[in-house]
Amino acid sequence: MTAETISSSDVLLHVRVRGNDRGPTVVLVHGFPDNQHVWDHVAALLAPDHRVVTYDVRGAGGSTAPASRSGYRMSKLVGDLAAVIDHVRPDGGPVHLVGHDWGSIQSWAAVMRESSDARLTGRIASYTSISGPGLEIYGNFFRDGLARRRFAAVGRQAIQSWYVVAFQMPRLPELATRRFSRQLRKALARGQRIGDGHWGETFEDDFRNGLNLYRANGLSFRRDSTSVPVQLVVPTKDTFLTPAVYADVAAYAPDVRRVDVVAGHWVVQSQPGVVADAVRAFVTEIEARQDVRREA
Numbered sequence: 282m283t284a285e286t287i288s289s290s291d292v293l294l295h296v297r298v299r300g301n302d303r304g305p306t307v308v309l310v311h312g313f314p315d316n317q318h319v320w321d322h323v324a325a326l327l328a329p330d331h332r333v334v335t336y337d338v339r340g341a342g343g344s345t346a347p348a349s350r351s352g353y354r355m356s357k358l359v360g361d362l363a364a365v366i367d368h369v370r371p372d373g374g375p376v377h378l379v380g381h382d383w384g385s386i387q388s389w390a391a392v393m394r395e396s397s398d399a400r401l402t403g404r405i406a407s408y409t410s411i412s413g414p415g416l417e418i419y420g421n422f423f424r425d426g427l428a429r430r431r432f433a434a435v436g437r438q439a440i441q442s443w444y445v446v447a448f449q450m451p452r453l454p455e456l457a458t459r460r461f462s463r464q465l466r467k468a469l470a471r472g473q474r475i476g477d478g479h480w481g482e483t484f485e486d487d488f489r490n491g492l493n494l495y496r497a498n499g500l501s502f503r504r505d506s507t508s509v510p511v512q513l514v515v516p517t518k519d520t521f522l523t524p525a526v527y528a529d530v531a532a533y534a535p536d537v538r539r540v541d542v543v544a545g546h547w548v549v550q551s552q553p554g555v556v557a558d559a560v561r562a563f564v565t566e567i568e569a570r571q572d573v574r575r576e577a
Contacts, residue, residue: 312382
């Protein structure tokens with residue numbers, strides 16, 4: 282394994298690379314309030330056949346935090362991903378992207394920009410999304426659901442998204458995190474059945490900094506689409522996201538397949554083997570497609 286610090290705009294990112302240098306490159310992007318260690322079990326399972334890349338997103342783990350809330354805007358997050366891809370594939374080749382939670386949300390933004398952003402065009406071979414719809418998908422789920430009178434589905438998701446509103450409150454979430462960090466960590470781990478060791482020493486800072494992800498980025502109602510092949514891994518027992526949110530994903534990603542898993546939100550921790558198997562199968566399929574195109 283190698284660990285490096287790279288520069289991206291206004292922050293320094295802590296990047297780790299492990300696995301088989303001859304295999305396809307897979308980039309795993311973590312969410313809130315995690316750091317890259319959330320991927321350790323999945324990465325270990327992928328490493329024999331893949332070159333596995335993880336990094337701490339801005340404000341988390343070993344990466345530095347931007348000076349202001351605006352530094353957490355989606356454009357900055359996408360820029361960080363582009364910087365990581367450039368670093369691990371200086372030859373200009375593509376990577377297979379996997380995101381969980383906010384790592385999935387920001388990866389959707391990158392995938393949607395793949396055809397229009399020169400930094401990303403041709404650099405994303407496939408995308409596996411886990412427990413994190415793009416802001417366009419999420420926003421239009423609410424708008425279209427109300428327009429189509431799907432009140433039950435919209436209501437259930439609104440209830441499960443209560444924390445998004447709570448995080449908009451000034452200062453109080455930070456104060457509560459500082460005062461009750463240990464209790465919050467234990468309660469969240471117990472409620473999600475992922476064990477007290479899930480979060481490490483950086484939990485308090487990761488949580489406080491990560492609040493800015495919710496504050497700097499609002500819902501989007503754009504109708505962008507992507508030609509990048511997409512795989513959805515949907516935990517059917519997700520406390521924060523109902524499976525109904527993903528019902529219309531094909532409108533945004535026509536080349537899509539879906540894998541439902543009976544698991545909670547942190548399926549990458551509770552069932553790493555299932556996640557690794559899904560990623561491995563999808564990467565193998567896409568690599569085979571590319572081989573056929575090269576031979577044609």
